[in-house]
Amino acid sequence: MMSKWELSGSERPNTVNHGLSAFLSETEPLLANIDELPPETTAELYEMYGIAAGTATENIANIDPEIRVTICGRQGEIVDRIAAFDLLPPEHSRERTYVYTPAVHNYRKWSNVELLKDKGIVGYLLAKEINAQPVMYFGTKQEDYSYLPLLPDMEVLYSGVPDGDEKAYFEHLNADYEKMDVLVLHGMYDQTKTFLDEYRKLRPDGKVYCGLDMNNWWMDRIDWDKPDVSKFANQCDIIATSCRKLRDALNRKREVHFPCYWIPNGFFDPTGVEVVAEPENKKNVIITVGRIGDGFKNNSELLIAFAGISEILPGWKLRLIGPIVPEFQLSIDNYFKMRPDLKNRVTFTGAITDKTELYKEYASAKIFALTSKQEGAPNVYAEALVHGCMFVTSDIDAADDITNYGELGYKYSIGNIDELSSTLVRACSNANKSAFKKHIPKALAYAAKHYDWNLNAKKLAYMLYN
Secondary structure, three states, X not given: XXXXXXXXXXXXXXXXXXXXXXXXXXXXXHHHOHHHOOHHHHHHHHHHHHHHHHHHHHOOOOOOOHHHHHHHHHHHHHHHHHHOOOOOOHHHHOOXXXXXXXXXXXXXXXXXXXXXXXXXXXXXXXXXXXXXXXXXXXXXXXXXXXXXHHOOOOEEEEOOOOOOOHHHHHHHHHHHOOOOOEEEEEOOOHHHHHHHHHHHHHOOOOEEEEEEOOOHHHHOOOOOOOHHHHHHHHHOOEEEEOOHHHHHHHHHOOOOOOOOEEOOOOEOOOOOOOOOOOHHHOEEEEEEEOOEOOHHHXXXXXHHHHHHHOOOOOOOEEEEEOOEOHHHHHHHHHHHHHOHHHOOOEEEEEOOOOHHHHHHHHHHEEEEEEOOOOOOOOHHHHHHHHOOOEEEEEOOOOHHHHHOOOOOEEEEOOOOHHHHHHHHHHHHHOOOHXXXXXXXXXXXXXXXXXXXXXXXXXXXXXXXXX
C-alpha cells in the first residue's frame, strides 16, 4: 500500500494524477474483499483514503476530478465496514463532552417535528456514540415539544427572543463555547458561515459536522469558489450530503474545495414498538406522507394519476397522510366534485403525530409514492423502506439511493403524469404476496446497511475523530 508521504503535499499535476490513480489501483483488490479485512487493516485503509481525499482536493484544479469522486465513494464503503467493528477510540468515552446543534439558519427556533428529523437526530445519536450530552438551541417553550420525552437526555435551551434575533445566538456562543466540543450544522447559509467563523475563533479544537441536505437546484446556485464558501469548508471537519448523486456531483466540481461524503437521512424509531414489515400485512394501498398540498410535494400529480388509473386498478386505494396546506383544500373539494366515485378510495388522513399510528400506515401499505419536484433526501423515504414498501418516486436526486438503482422500486420523470400513471400500474400489478416475500428481505438488508440512524451516527463519530 502506498505510504502517506507519497500522497501528501502538492506536486506537479501529472505526478499527483498518476500517484492517486496508482493508489486507487493498488487498493482496489482490498476494496473488492473489504468484508474479509481485519479491523486494523480497514482502519489503516480509511486513513490512507482520507489522505488521498485531501490530496485530491488540494490539487483538484489540475487533476481528473473523477479521482476524487472515486476516493470519497470508496472511503464511504470503508467506513461502512468500520462501523461493524465499533472502532471509536476509547479515549473519547472517558470524559463527558457536549454536542451542540444550533438553529442558526435565519436564527429561528427549532420546531417539535425537527427533533425526530435529521436536525435533532444527528446530534442526539452522535452524542450517544461519544458519551456526550446532546444540546439543541433555541426552542420556544418546553410545552411546545411533545416529541422531547422520546429523546431521553436531550437538552433543549429555550429563548424568549423573537425569531431572527442573532444577538441571542452570539451571546450564548460567547458564554458557553467552552462546552461546545462538537458543533452540528445543517446547511451552508450566510448565518451558518458567520456563526462557524466566530465559533472557530473560540474553539479551534472543536469538531464540526455540516450536513448539506440540499438538492441539485440549490447546489448549482452556490458559488463554491467564493472565499467565504472555501473558508467555511476548511472550518468544517466533515461535510456530507444526504444522497450519493449530489456527493458525486460536488466532488466532480473543480471549484469545490472539500471532499464530500454521503450520510443519508435514516430511520430512527423512538417508540420502542417493533417495526413490522410482513407480506401478510400488506394491503392494496398506495400512501404518500408529508405536507399535503405543499407546492414542492406536487400531490396534485398523484391525485390526477390515480384518477386516471382507478378503473385499471379497481381494488386499490390511495391515502395521503399529513397536514393539509389550507390553500389546497379547494383543490381537494374540486377533485371529489369531479370524481365523487373516488371518495371511498382516496383518503386524506390529516396529520398523524403519533409515530406508532404512522408506522401502522407504512406497515399496511404496499406502495409508497413520492411526487416531489425538488427534495434532498426526505425522511419519509427511510420510514417507508424499513416497513418494506415498494417505491414509486419522481426522479429527484435521491431516487436511485432509495430504490437501490431500481431494485426496490421505480422512478418516473418529474411532471410526466402519463409516465407516473404507467409506473403506478406497473408497480401495483407486480405487488403481490409472492413479490413481497422477496422484496422485504432485500429492503430490510439495504436499510440496515445505509438507513439506520444509529449506525450512521457511529460512522459519523468515527469520521470526526479519525
